[in-house]
Amino acid sequence: MKILCVADSKDERLLRPQTLESLKDVEFILSAGDLDLSYLDELYNCYNKSLYFVFGNHQLKYYLDFEGKGLFAKSNFMHKYTHLKSLEGRFVYKNGVILFGLGGCMKYNKDTHQYSEGEMKWIIRKNWWKFLYNKLRYGRYVDILVTHAPPRGIHDDSSDVCHKGFKAFNAFIEKYKPKYHIHGHTHIYDLDMTRETKVNGTIVANAYKHIIIEL
Secondary structure: OEEEEEEOOOOHHHHOHHHHHHOOOEEEEEEOOOOOHHHHHHHHHHHOOOEEEOOOOOOOOOHHHHHOOOOOOOOOOOOOOOOOEEOEOOEEEEOOEEEEEEOOEEOOOOOOOEEOHHHHHHHHHOOHHHHHHHHHHHOOOOOEEEEOOOEOOOOOOOOOHHHOOEHHHHHHHHHHOOOEEEEOOOOOOOOOOOOEEEEOOEEEEEOEEEEEEEO
């Protein structure tokens, strides 16, 4: 099973006819954040595949339309991107694959969709019963974790608060053991930069521009 993963920067190559032909067998598309929904809409229409995404710390124009605001808020679906599915704090079961998503980044100013370490831990912890349900029914907690920020010390930038990873994601990997952790947020400009790292059996992969993973 091939899955197309994208993040952070629009990759025009993905819209070329030859690329569309070579990737026609992807099962679905995952976005790890900071991509305009208009671009995700292009990918959805070109590939004719389901697309699941998390928001990053930029490109937040439609964030409240999808996520609402406040503890009991409901999403506002009065917009044109209802066919794109948010993974923010949600489980999706797609073609036998269990997906779970966590958007945003480390809190570095007072803008939207930024979290302290404790807040991210709480977002994960409040879903404990869903993880337990998956384990009991499917024999595993989750297959692919999609986040915007990376785990602490893996593909992150410890010198920059904004681009520092979450320790909560390291704990997530250790406890729930997803096959893949797909993230964005840190850009890859040098071919020598590490894109994939295996941690406790989980492949942590930076989806900057695009990558293909296989299950």
